Amino acid sequence: MTDYQTLSTHDFVNEWAHRLPEKLLEISNLRTYFFTEAGVVKALDGMSLEVNKGQAVGLVGESGSGKSVTAQSVLRIVPRPGRIVDGSIRFEGEELLSKSDDEMRKLRGPKMAIVFQDPTTSLNPVLTVERQLTDILMLHRDLTKEAASKKALSLLEHVGIQEPEKRLKAYPHELSGGMKQRIAIARALSCEPMLLFADEPTTNLDVTIQAQVLELLKQLQKELNMTMVMITHDMGIIADMTERVTVLYAGKVMEVADTSTLFHSPKHPYTEALLKAVPSVKQTRTLEVIPGNIPNLIEPPSGCVFHPRCKYAKDICMRQEPPLEKVEEGHFVACHLWRELKLEGRG
Amino acid sequence: MAEMQTTKDPGHSILEVNSLVKYFDVVERGIFQKKKVGDVHAIDNVSFRISGGETLGLVGESGCGKTTTGKVILYLEKPTSGSILFEGMDVVETFENGHQSDRKVLRRRMQMVFQNPYNSLDPRMTVYDIVSEAFAIHRNIPKSQWTDRVYELLRMVNLEEYHAERYPHEFSGGQRQRIAIARALAVDPKFVILDEPVSSLDVSIRAQILNLLIDLQRDEHLSYLYISHDLSSVRQISQRVAVMYLGEIVELARADQIFDKPLHPYTQALISAVPVPDVDHKATRIILPGEVPSPINPPQACRFHPRCPYATDICRQIAPRFEDKLIDGHFVACHHADKFV
Amino acid sequence: MVAYPPRSYLSLYEGDAGTPPSFNHPFGVEDSGIDVFSETVDSTRNDLYVGLTATLITTLIGVAVGALAGYFKGIVSDVLLGITQVFFVIPVLLLILLFARVFSVLVFKGLGLTLIVLILAFFGWSGIAFIVRGETFKLKEMEFVQAARSLGAGSYRLLFRHIVPNILSPVIVIATLNIAGFILTEVVVSFLGFGDPNTSTWGLLLNEGFPYVRTAWWVSLFPGLAVVFCVLGFNLMGDGLSDALNPRLRE
Numbered sequence: 001m002t003d004y005q006t007l008s009t010h011d012f013v014n015e016w017a018h019r020l021p022e023k024l025l026e027i028s029n030l031r032t033y034f035f036t037e038a039g040v041v042k043a044l045d046g047m048s049l050e051v052n053k054g055q056a057v058g059l060v061g062e063s064g065s066g067k068s069v070t071a072q073s074v075l076r077i078v079p080r081p082g083r084i085v086d087g088s089i090r091f092e093g094e095e096l097l098s099k100s101d102d103e104m105r106k107l108r109g110p111k112m113a114i115v116f117q118d119p120t121t122s123l124n125p126v127l128t129v130e131r132q133l134t135d136i137l138m139l140h141r142d143l144t145k146e147a148a149s150k151k152a153l154s155l156l157e158h159v160g161i162q163e164p165e166k167r168l169k170a171y172p173h174e175l176s177g178g179m180k181q182r183i184a185i186a187r188a189l190s191c192e193p194m195l196l197f198a199d200e201p202t203t204n205l206d207v208t209i210q211a212q213v214l215e216l217l218k219q220l221q222k223e224l225n226m227t228m229v230m231i232t233h234d235m236g237i238i239a240d241m242t243e244r245v246t247v248l249y250a251g252k253v254m255e256v257a258d259t260s261t262l263f264h265s266p267k268h269p270y271t272e273a274l275l276k277a278v279p280s281v282k283q284t285r286t287l288e289v290i291p292g293n294i295p296n297l298i299e300p301p302s303g304c305v306f307h308p309r310c311k312y313a314k315d316i317c318m319r320q321e322p323p324l325e326k327v328e329e330g331h332f333v334a335c336h337l338w339r340e341l342k343l344e345g346r347g
Numbered sequence: 348m349a350e351m352q353t354t355k356d357p358g359h360s361i362l363e364v365n366s367l368v369k370y371f372d373v374v375e376r377g378i379f380q381k382k383k384v385g386d387v388h389a390i391d392n393v394s395f396r397i398s399g400g401e402t403l404g405l406v407g408e409s410g411c412g413k414t415t416t417g418k419v420i421l422y423l424e425k426p427t428s429g430s431i432l433f434e435g436m437d438v439v440e441t442f443e444n445g446h447q448s449d450r451k452v453l454r455r456r457m458q459m460v461f462q463n464p465y466n467s468l469d470p471r472m473t474v475y476d477i478v479s480e481a482f483a484i485h486r487n488i489p490k491s492q493w494t495d496r497v498y499e500l501l502r503m504v505n506l507e508e509y510h511a512e513r514y515p516h517e518f519s520g521g522q523r524q525r526i527a528i529a530r531a532l533a534v535d536p537k538f539v540i541l542d543e544p545v546s547s548l549d550v551s552i553r554a555q556i557l558n559l560l561i562d563l564q565r566d567e568h569l570s571y572l573y574i575s576h577d578l579s580s581v582r583q584i585s586q587r588v589a590v591m592y593l594g595e596i597v598e599l600a601r602a603d604q605i606f607d608k609p610l611h612p613y614t615q616a617l618i619s620a621v622p623v624p625d626v627d628h629k630a631t632r633i634i635l636p637g638e639v640p641s642p643i644n645p646p647q648a649c650r651f652h653p654r655c656p657y658a659t660d661i662c663r664q665i666a667p668r669f670e671d672k673l674i675d676g677h678f679v680a681c682h683h684a685d686k687f688v
Numbered sequence: 689m690v691a692y693p694p695r696s697y698l699s700l701y702e703g704d705a706g707t708p709p710s711f712n713h714p715f716g717v718e719d720s721g722i723d724v725f726s727e728t729v730d731s732t733r734n735d736l737y738v739g740l741t742a743t744l745i746t747t748l749i750g751v752a753v754g755a756l757a758g759y760f761k762g763i764v765s766d767v768l769l770g771i772t773q774v775f776f777v778i779p780v781l782l783l784i785l786l787f788a789r790v791f792s793v794l795v796f797k798g799l800g801l802t803l804i805v806l807i808l809a810f811f812g813w814s815g816i817a818f819i820v821r822g823e824t825f826k827l828k829e830m831e832f833v834q835a836a837r838s839l840g841a842g843s844y845r846l847l848f849r850h851i852v853p854n855i856l857s858p859v860i861v862i863a864t865l866n867i868a869g870f871i872l873t874e875v876v877v878s879f880l881g882f883g884d885p886n887t888s889t890w891g892l893l894l895n896e897g898f899p900y901v902r903t904a905w906w907v908s909l910f911p912g913l914a915v916v917f918c919v920l921g922f923n924l925m926g927d928g929l930s931d932a933l934n935p936r937l938r939e
Contacts, residue, residue: 206408211620236622454840
C-alpha cells in the first residue's frame, strides 16, 4: 500500500508569503482522471503548481505527463471522459473548483485564456477572423459591433499581422500556420486576461515562424505584465522563455525550481536525464539515452513513477512514492535519493 | 543556379545528385479536360554528393522541398530533369528503361525510413510480415532462414523476438520506428534516407533512436541522408549539412561550419531561431519578416531576397551562384557571403 | 398444429380459404387457399437469395473497379471513373421493371428472381466502386504503401496485399447494408407485379394481399413485418460491424 504525502500548501505559503509578488494561481494536490473503457487514466495524480503575478512559468513534460491536462483543469475544460476528482485550484485567492459553469464562463477570456497547439483546429473554420475576435469581445466586454471590429483590428496589428484589414475578412484556411497562431494569440488576449496558458504554441510551426511567435509572446508578456504558463516539451523554449519551471512526468511533479537552477543543478534524475538526452544546435555531444517507455497511466508503476527508467533507482523507490521536499528556497524535488545523488546539469 | 563545382573530396561518392529538378503541375479540372495553370517548383536545380559511411543532413522548413528530394532520389516520384547516380548506376534510366533485375538491385541498396511511425507500417500485417516482406519481394534468402533473419533484425534494433507476432498498434511510437528501421535494413541497403525519423517521438525516446541510427551506421557502414527540420538532431548525426530554401540548396558545408559559422543569411536566421536548452545562452534571434513564400511562384533571382536583411539590388536581379569561392568545402549561394566569413 | 406446405406444393386449403390467423394457420389463409405462414417462411430463402447473391457480385465488381480506378492514374482511372458515374445514375429499379416486361417470357419460365439478381448485380456496384476508389486514393499515399514501393513491391502486391485488405472495413459495412437494400428492391418489384408469380417472395405476398388490405389484413401484415425485421436486422448488423471494425483500425 503506497503511502504518499502531498505537497501541502503550507510549504508554498511560507515560502512566498514574505515576498511581495502575489500568488495568482495556486494548484494543490490536483487529481484529474479520465474514466475510459480501458480503465482509469490518471492523467494528473497529485499535482501542485504556484504561479505569481507577472511571472513566466514553464510546465515541461513529455506526452502523458499531464501538462496539457493541467491547463484544461484550471480552465475547467477537461474533455470527457475526464474529470477533476480531487484537489484545489485557487485563482486570485478564490477556489475555482467550487464555481459553477456560469461563473467559470465569466472567467474564461477576461481572466484566463489559452493558446492551443494547432491553430488549424483551434480556430473555427467557418468564421472569418473578424468574427472569431468580435464574438468574444461583444460577449465579455459588451461592445457594439463597430467598437468590437475596431478593437479586433488593433489586436491584429498588435500581434504583428501585416495588412490587418484584409486579414479580418479572411477565413482561417486562407492563412498560413504562423498567421493562424498569431490570430489565436490575439483571440486569447482580446479580453486582456491575467493568466495565459500557452500549450505547445509553436510545436506545429516552422522554425523561423516559431521564433517570430516566441518573440511575440515574450514581448506581449512584458507589455501587458501578463502571467504566462508555457507548456512545452522543448527544453530550449524553457531556457529561453521562463523564469521558473515545473517538471512533470506521468501526472506527477518531479521537480520545481527557478529555470537557471534547474539547468545548472537539477536534483531529480528525470530532469538530469532530460537535459542529457536533448540535442543542441550549439554543440555535438553524446546523447544519453533514457531507456524504456512512458508508463501506462492506467496502471502506473508503484512507488516513484519514474523508477523503472531511473538509473539510480533503489528499493525504496519501488515501494514508496516520494513526497515533494524542499531543497532550498524555491527549489522542490520529489525523489527519495536527492540528498545522496550528485547530478549533472548543463552549463 | 550553376551546378556544384567539383570538390576536392575524393571519397568514393555513393550517391551523386546533379541538377535535380522536380515540378508538380497545378491543374484546374474542367468537366472534360484538365488545364495546367502553373508549376509548383518543389525542387529546382539541386546537386550534392554523399560518400560511403557519411551522413548528409538536409534541413529546411515546410515547402523547401527536402521530403520531395528524398522521394525523387528513390524514384518514388519521377524527377522532371536532372540525374541521380547511385554507385555509378543512373537511377532514372534504370527505373524508366532498365531491366527489372537492375531495378530490384536499386530497391535493395537504397532504402527509406518514413516520418510518421503511425502510418508507415501496414496495420493489418504482423511485425514478422512487415520485416520479411523484403525477402518475399527479393527472394534473396531461402524461406527456411526467414525467421532467423527477422529475429536478427529485431535484435539489431533492440526489440525482442516475441515482438514479431504482434501488430503495429500494440507498439509505441518509438518502437514502431524501430520496426521501420528493421524493415529498411532487411534488404541490406548501403544508403538509407531518413525522413524526419524522430520528429513525432517524445524527447526521451528521440535519443534512443538517434543513437541507434548512429550505431547502425557504424556497424553496417551505411550512408544516410537525414532529412529534418529539427536542427538540433541534425547536428547530432550529420557530418555535412545542406540547407534548402524554396527548392534550392542555399548552403552546404560541414556540420560545424554550418552551425558555428553560417554564411548564408537564411542559415543564420534559421540557426539563431532554434531555442537552445542552455540558460546561459543569450538568444540573439534573427527574426525574418513575413512568411515562407509559396513554391508556386517563387521570387525572381535570389529566392530569399524578399526576406533577407542584407538584400541589395543585385540580389533582386541576378540569381547567386552556388560555389565555394571562400572556404574550402563550404558552398554558399549568396552575393554577399564574403561579408560573413 | 399441422404444417401446411407453401404454394410450390400446389396443395391449397380450400376449406380454410380466407380465414384469419388461427391455431392451425398462425398467419391466416389467403382467399386462394394459400397458407400465409408457410409462404412467409418460404419467401425468406428466396429474398435472402436475392439480397446475398446480388451483394456478393456487386461487391466483387465494385471493389475491383474502385481499386483499379483509384490506384492507376491517367486514362485507366478516368475511363473507369466515367463508367462508374454512368452506372451510378441509372435508375436500377426502373430498369428491372422494364426488363421484366420485355423478358416476361423468361419470367414465366421461373427465372424471375435470377433475372432480378443479374440486373441488380450488373448495375448496382457503382456505390461501392466510388467508396473503394476514394479509400484507395487515400491509402495509396499512406506511408506504409510508399514503404512497400520503396522495398520494390510491384502493383499487384501493393493492391492486393496492402490496399485491399485495408479497405475491407468500410466495404463490409456497406455490403451488409446493401443486402437490406437489395431485398427491399425485390419487394418493390414483386409488389408492383413485375416479379415471378411462381416463386414466393414477400413482395409477391404483399401484392396478393393488397386488394384485401382491409378485410384480409393478415396477408399483408405478416409478410410486411418479415420485411421490416429482415431489413432492420441487416441494418443493425451493418451498424454493429461499423463500430466493431473501426476502432481497431484507428489505433
